Amino acid sequence: MSKTAFRLNVNGQDYEVLVEPRKLLSDVIRDDIGLTGTHVGCEHGVCGACTVLIEGKPQRSCLVFAIQARGQSIRTIEDVADENGDYSTLQQMLHEEHGLQCGFCTPGIVLTMEAFLKSNPDPSEEEIREALSGNLCRCTGYQNIVKAVQKTILRGHEEDKEIASL
Amino acid sequence: MNQTNDKTAFLNAGKTLLRKEDRRLLTGHGRFTDDIHVVGELHACFVRSTYPHAKISALNTAEASAAPGVITIVTAEDLSEWTTTLRLAPPIEGLLPIEMTALPKDKVRFYGDLIACVIATDRYLAEDAAELVIVEYEPLEAVTGMFAAMEEDAPLVDEELGSNMISHQSFETKSIQKIMKAADRIVESTFATARQTHLPIETRGCIAEWDEGSQHLTMHIGNQAPHPFRSVLAGRLKLRESQVTIVVPDVGGGFGQKIALYREELIVAALARHLKRPVRWREDRMENMLASSHAREDFARTRAAVDSNGRIIGLMLELIEDFGAYCFYPANYLARVVAMILTGPYDIGEYAYDVKVVLTNKCGNGPMRAPMAITSWIMDGTIDNIARELELDPVQVRRLNMLADSAYPHTMATGETMEDINPGTALEKGLESIDYKNFRKRQLDDRTRGVYRGIGICSVVESTTYGSKFYKAAGIPGSGHECAWVKVDPSGEVRASAGVMSTGQGYETAFSQAVAEGLGVDPKDVAIKLGNTDVAPYGMGSRGARGATAGGGTVYLAAAAVREKALAIAAKLLGLNSADHLSIQEGRVCWFFDGKIQETELTLSDIARTAYLDPTSLPDGMEPGLEVTKAYDPPPMTYSNSCHFCEVVVEVNSGIVKIERYLVVENCGNVLSTQIVEGQQLGAISMGLSGSMFEHMIYDESGYNQTGLLSEYMMATASELPEIEIISVATPNRRTPIGLKGMAEGGVMGSIGAVSNAVSDALAPFSVVIDSHPISPLSLRQKLRKSH
Numbered sequence: 010m011s012k013t014a015f016r017l018n019v020n021g022q023d024y025e026v027l028v029e030p031r032k033l034l035s036d037v038i039r040d041d042i043g044l045t046g047t048h049v050g051c052e053h054g055v056c057g058a059c060t061v062l063i064e065g066k067p068q069r070s071c072l073v074f075a076i077q078a079r080g081q082s083i084r085t086i087e088d089v090a091d092e093n094g095d096y097s098t099l100q101q102m103l104h105e106e107h108g109l110q111c112g113f114c115t116p117g118i119v120l121t122m123e124a125f126l127k128s129n130p131d132p133s134e135e136e137i138r139e140a141l142s143g144n145l146c147r148c149t150g151y152q153n154i155v156k157a158v159q160k161t162i163l164r165g166h167e168e169d170k171e172i173a174s175l
Numbered sequence: 176m177n178q179t180n181d182k183t184a185f186l187n188a189g190k191t192l193l194r195k196e197d198r199r200l201l202t203g204h205g206r207f208t209d210d211i212h213v214v215g216e217l218h219a220c221f222v223r224s225t226y227p228h229a230k231i232s233a234l235n236t237a238e239a240s241a242a243p244g245v246i247t248i249v250t251a252e253d254l255s256e257w258t259t260t261l262r263l264a265p266p267i268e269g270l271l272p273i274e275m276t277a278l279p280k281d282k283v284r285f286y287g288d289l290i291a292c293v294i295a296t297d298r299y300l301a302e303d304a305a306e307l308v309i310v311e312y313e314p315l316e317a318v319t320g321m322f323a324a325m326e327e328d329a330p331l332v333d334e335e336l337g338s339n340m341i342s343h344q345s346f347e348t349k350s351i352q353k354i355m356k357a358a359d360r361i362v363e364s365t366f367a368t369a370r371q372t373h374l375p376i377e378t379r380g381c382i383a384e385w386d387e388g389s390q391h392l393t394m395h396i397g398n399q400a401p402h403p404f405r406s407v408l409a410g411r412l413k414l415r416e417s418q419v420t421i422v423v424p425d426v427g428g429g430f431g432q433k434i435a436l437y438r439e440e441l442i443v444a445a446l447a448r449h450l451k452r453p454v455r456w457r458e459d460r461m462e463n464m465l466a467s468s469h470a471r472e473d474f475a476r477t478r479a480a481v482d483s484n485g486r487i488i489g490l491m492l493e494l495i496e497d498f499g500a501y502c503f504y505p506a507n508y509l510a511r512v513v514a515m516i517l518t519g520p521y522d523i524g525e526y527a528y529d530v531k532v533v534l535t536n537k538c539g540n541g542p543m544r545a546p547m548a549i550t551s552w553i554m555d556g557t558i559d560n561i562a563r564e565l566e567l568d569p570v571q572v573r574r575l576n577m578l579a580d581s582a583y584p585h586t587m588a589t590g591e592t593m594e595d596i597n598p599g600t601a602l603e604k605g606l607e608s609i610d611y612k613n614f615r616k617r618q619l620d621d622r623t624r625g626v627y628r629g630i631g632i633c634s635v636v637e638s639t640t641y642g643s644k645f646y647k648a649a650g651i652p653g654s655g656h657e658c659a660w661v662k663v664d665p666s667g668e669v670r671a672s673a674g675v676m677s678t679g680q681g682y683e684t685a686f687s688q689a690v691a692e693g694l695g696v697d698p699k700d701v702a703i704k705l706g707n708t709d710v711a712p713y714g715m716g717s718r719g720a721r722g723a724t725a726g727g728g729t730v731y732l733a734a735a736a737v738r739e740k741a742l743a744i745a746a747k748l749l750g751l752n753s754a755d756h757l758s759i760q761e762g763r764v765c766w767f768f769d770g771k772i773q774e775t776e777l778t779l780s781d782i783a784r785t786a787y788l789d790p791t792s793l794p795d796g797m798e799p800g801l802e803v804t805k806a807y808d809p810p811p812m813t814y815s816n817s818c819h820f821c822e823v824v825v826e827v828n829s830g831i832v833k834i835e836r837y838l839v840v841e842n843c844g845n846v847l848s849t850q851i852v853e854g855q856q857l858g859a860i861s862m863g864l865s866g867s868m869f870e871h872m873i874y875d876e877s878g879y880n881q882t883g884l885l886s887e888y889m890m891a892t893a894s895e896l897p898e899i900e901i902i903s904v905a906t907p908n909r910r911t912p913i914g915l916k917g918m919a920e921g922g923v924m925g926s927i928g929a930v931s932n933a934v935s936d937a938l939a940p941f942s943v944v945i946d947s948h949p950i951s952p953l954s955l956r957q958k959l960r961k962s963h
Contacts, residue, residue: 045210046203050376051460055885086203104197107850111679112200113377113427142892148679150861151893
């Protein structure tokens, strides 16, 4: 199969890639662009480990051909902490609440939950669990991930209050 | 141990230290096997059997070999030149010896079995070519059930054995037969766990690099036991052990699936050497589901002789395990432990077991987090059946049969000695916390409203650590010792290593705490180096809940030995006769006198500098340097215990089980890292709940696996699993460093039993008893329909 050259925008940066049109976005992000934080767990769209944000929406990068993502903005786990390496609130809470063990599913969970909290800033526990149900974790039993998400929300409320009181 | 193991005596162990591993894993900078690339690497893809059992009559690789990017395609014949045959023949009574080649020569034994290996320049091209390999099969009848496998005219999985029953072991106490015959009442119960798989979210994979110049193989692979893995790999490649280095990067979960040397990894290594080029392989999810390693699928039957009060006077266990088609472990390895520790916290002096392990045309079994998982369900499920038949309260039957906490150490009928556990306390504490007293009334009230609520209790005595003496006594080959080193560099930097390897358990954090405790430094200042066999000392790896006691315990002992040497140097430098009143705290030498602590000007860095760079200032006869390597063989077994309580509501119209409350009372001794231990407990309980409620590797009658996708093999998501409450009633182990025990498997044992017993309790009005898994809505509806 012949290769096609195209441009992908990942984490705000343009990358020229030359790959077969059948090559999965997950493989191109990992092998051609070299961002290996996006993990491949099943290659059939169930486990959620390879989740990236495309135009802000969580997508399974193993179900998308890289060429389909041309011209769209892609965000991966490497772009969640800020340029100084400081955690996002969610990352900080996952750290504090022991919301990860082997860490293989973690990038997908962070991106899924970052996007979820943006669209639903005050979810119930059931809604959090529902939103998380597309990401499989074999280590934690999810409890501490849910706790971390709840604490992230709480932290957000506290910050809102601080801003309001100014 | 000399110390009292009183928890309060420890400064660093038993605290929460936020995990050191987290930063790289949270920011996408972890380094897993598949993140590593080597210049010039080739990609392996395996051709696999599309039949459950068949002779390979012809293999045509011509078209595939000519496909783009293909370097070579190798078959059994090629591999037999480069690798030796595995012979597993430990001298265990009742266990048949087996042999296994790198690739099957003439027949395939299960759907997904290996046939050939394609090597190409690109993974996509390797997969394309694998599809072009033409295999002609002569199908054979498959044997797909454990009972069918034991029939006389059953097709043979391994003709060499002459039987499918690969292992048969039994035991009985002197009077058990007489007691069973004379008993007024015998309560019979059966239990069946479904076939499951480990399902680490990172599948298996490896990269093999052959250095032709130095004739050296480096293998990057996610593995739980790098040294034993290296020994086997070197042997099967006909290399010396010193010619092989195993490098384990971050591992995305193991759960027992990443211990053995599997055939794929052997083949990849052999090909790297043969081609003199790096070769990489990553298992895809379907390969992982169909052909990596399976687990469980046990059937158990107990016969309990009881008196009218429900007191068990004799117990017989019959256990059969379906081991699949290949043995990467001695086949008795898993089931035997169930039989040995079954009676657990109960006072049952007369006991017998009969354990059979059979081969079938399915993917081979391996130890999965709690290989003895079914144990506590069998025992507490039997107790519940006794209560049901005698119309007694199940708690009353537990209390009647349970050993008093003061009775420990107690030796079971099988000769296993349990000590430093408190099952009675755990049971009572849990009953109080869950308000059992009022539960029965709530249950009755709910029933009148058509709400079927149940409670399940499961006491667990968890075998952990497995010292060498246990292996010897159980007739299982292997050692239970572990090895560690601790080094203080001339700069004062502290490093430590051990032979165990983390697959997510946070050893870098917990072992830092062990070093901190032993040496007297801040755990943040300790670097833990694991997984590289050229760096780590030879140890037995991670399995059997041995990470803390064997791994952390040995690290602690090595650190304590370093401290001893450091203090001897300190005494000399301070002009003291002895180090008796000295200690190190947070890296500074302190002087204890009259109950007061006084800091000296001396730090660990000063001592290290002297040890390495000014050896003539050392005490007479002391060798330069500041490092210690220590080996430690833990007790035969360190027992932990817990009691699990699960409250469910079953929707009888849909068969859906809702877990309304889950509580566990735990005694896993003193711990290294509190938060990590709780995380392990949550994970283990979740794996048990997921396994017993949803997971099922389904083979149809012809032997085809119907569950090759994650959408077919159900694993619990966040929506299905409950919030779990943990209460600790820990007592330290008296023999181990820091009073440590293990704990990462008991959660599986307890949750399997607790949820099963809870559903049976909820459905008592329908006389439905859970005797098989998974407890899926479908299976519950079937049972409920039959009950009408």
